[in-house]
Amino acid sequence: MTDTPLLEIDTAERVFGGGRTLFGKSLPAVHAVQGISFDVRRGETLGIVGESGCGKSTLARLIVGLDTPTSGAITFDGMDLVAEARRDPQKLAQRVQYVFQDPVASLNPRKTIRTILEAPLKHLLGLDRGAREKRLRELMEAVNLAPEFLERYPHEFSGGQAQRIGIARALAADPELIVLDEPVSALDVSVQAQVLNILDDLKKTFGLTYVFISHDLSVIESVSDRVAVLYFGRLAELGASERIFSAPRHPYTHLLLKSAPVPGKRSLIPEDANTELPDPYDPPQGCAFFARCPRGTDRCKSEQPPLEAAPGHPGHMAACHHPVEENEDA
Amino acid sequence: MSEAVSTAAKGRARGAGRPGPIRLLLNNTLAASGLVLLVLIIAAALLAPLLPLPDPDATAPADRLLRPLTEGHLLGTDALGRDILSRLVWGTRVSLAVGISATLIAAFFGSLIGLVAGYAGGRVDAFLMRGIDMVMAFPYILLALAIVAALGPGLLNALYAIAVVNIPFFARNIRGITIGLSRREFVDAARLSGKSNAGILFGEILPNVLPVIIITMSTTIGWMILETAGLSFLGLGAQPPQADLGSMLGEGRKILFTAPHVSIIPGLMIFALVMSINLLGDGVRDVLDPRLKSGALTRPVARTAVERRTVPETRTHGDSVLEVADLNTEFHIGGDVYRAVGGIDLHLKQGECLGIVGESGSGKSVTAMSLMGLVPTPPGRITGGAAWLDGEDLFAVSDERIRALRGADVSHVFQDPLSTLHPLFTIGDQLTEAIMAHRPIRRSEADARAEELLRLVRITNPAERLKVYPHELSGGMRQRVCIAMALANDAKIIIADEPTTALDVTVQAQILSLMDTLRRESNAAILFITHDFGVVSAVCDRVAVMYAGRIVETGTTEEVLNAPAHPYTRKLIDCVPVLGEPGRRLDAIEGRPPVVNDLPPGCAFAARCPRVKPDCRRGHIALSSLGDTQAVRCLYPLTGETADD
Structure with missing residues (x-):
């Protein structure tokens, strides 16, 4: 792994809605992603974790160019990704690919697997028939599926097999970066492990870089080199995986870790704590986590906490006025 | 390779077990009779030049207005002495041709507009659909009259008019479906595969819209024929001497009382033609529509059918609230028998929480649904075993008794609280309904009880929350309401089917803690279905692991987790x-x-x-x-x- 960032995101913001009606009345707007900055180094896996509504999927769509940020910049290997997505989406798709959450919904029910997998080879790489055939066999082998499956339709596959086809499609154009949006959450646990192992092998074989999005902390921990924790469209904490899981600084990360069900552990969370997210149409002025935070003060209520590095760990950032220090117990 | 061949063969064998679309269509009596009638009519129309019919346009003033069954004129003659049978067959030919061509034209342009508008969205959509709205703003017959008036009377112009009038119907239908499809993940995936917009629209979306276009066409042809007849009746369609059902009707109108057969016969033909097309169209829709294909047409009965081959007699766990012995539940689909549950034994003591763990398809939900007869019949049925609730065999009691037990002694909490709660009633309405269904109490008392229940599940400000609708609550709050509903009638057993799977981790942790506390307070037993051993550890005393419809291991949570x-x-x-x-x-x-x-x-x-x-x-x-x-x-x-x- 080298330290040159492959992908840099600089204060990206995506607002849905907004604008004005014909009569000048302003329409409500939701900030799905707000002021997010991080970079992804070549060859690493960056895990993005957060609960529903935190902006994970919006962020993923921004990275692959399926959506455009309202403001901010996204740079991929020195080139402006947002401009490239508009100018030449096919060129970008050759280098950045996406694996969808719902494996079956991401395959057109009326196409054979061959047609689905040939599309990127034809449109992105412009391969001729013979070369396509060869590449198809390589792809099917890479994701551990029998070549006979090429002639079948998506409904004939189980979730795990369908997700492997989704991965093969993402691999087809030989990309450098793959964004995986909850790739295993729709799968059964035994199949989940198969897919995670395949992803791990592919990364080594093809020297890929992953942005791995999940709500499942244990999955994120097992795959990630670095982890970004999102809350309410903002970055709550960012750092090396072992730092995030062993010495989390943001109280939200603490809550997440405490809440995750672990075999052999009885729950310790009080059953009546506030779990409501703030109203997205009327976001709080200060820290979005304030209402649920045991450490909140007046300052948190009025002032948005900036992302700051932990003392002694420049790569470990948390957006909190009162971060949990290593030697104390939250 | 041999494996692939054998599975392919198996696939075919399975396909034979499930009826194909043609057989499904023929099983529908009305659609099949429509088909037979239509085939007869079309055959007669197609064979018109070959049939021994007199010239439909040859006039014979001497033989005018002969009654039906006259020698040489089976259906009689009209005011100009033309043979009605001949005119009928030739006229049907024209009407069918016009109806079908108009449908094809309307379907082509309407679908194209709908596809482009739905896919492009934004301004293109607004522009195209406002155009369609303008066409729709005129009464159809007025619009058709205007078009014919502008182009001049004639069959071809009538055809154009009818096609144009029907374009909005296709455009709106197809646009709606296209909008839904273009937000689907496979469209994004195709975009990332480098496909162009046109490639996506015609290569990815169109194949998925095609069945809907066909369904819409099959239900509109009849209407088109009727409209053609209407225009011809007004003298704007087929021009004399050409025969067409509508113009025949128009000619007969003037002599309706002296020679009723002249107008009644083409009228009956229009009726038979349109009726047969509509019956067939409805049948085609039932076969092709994915929602109906999924079994929505087969209405399940209120309780699972019980056809027990074996009935266990003895209970082995006398102290348990619920005991299940050798439960077998099967699904009969086509020629196949799916043994979803193949001999399950369970027992639950008061206040105990038993976890059932398994992957999808392992039969854990079917086991739980079988207890209260909630497995849909057809295709499901309970084929063996017994479930004793406090000594009462649930598979032997009356339907009335089961209804009384559902939601009272045995209650359910399901995975998705948003689909469990009715979206149009307030939380308070739904809670009081659950209470009053089982207890003869006044509304005010039920309201008080509902408020108490919300307090029990730790919802703050319960009196206010009773007045809100499900969509106004967060996922965690909704699941709390569902738990409150399950507790409404002092349930002995709560069946919780993946109650936290759809929730975020922090919310899940709280709901699990809440359920754990409540069962200790209320002493209800919980049958907790999950796929997650972490969740099992949080709440369950004992656990049963299921695989392919059977329990493969059971024990206390500690035993199974530490020494599987x-x-x-x-x-x-x-x-x-x-x-x-x-x-x-x-x-x-x-x-x-x-x-x-x-x-x-x-x-x-x-x-x-x-x-x-x-x-x-x-x-x-x-x-x-x-x-x-x-x-x-x-x-x-x-x-x-x-x-x-």
């Missing part, structure tokens, strides 16, 4: 990443669970088991005890010393 005896349980625990152990390579279970309509003899897990021996694949394997509480269905269970190999 069945290789499947061991693998299931090891294949999940555990927080705090990131370095571990996941031990995936290769292969897939067997399909329950084709279970192997012996152990169902044998094909995926690392410890399999030849005798695992023979005969029935019983659940054998390992100590007081643990039991395992395995000939070579893992014991302490071999657990790590």
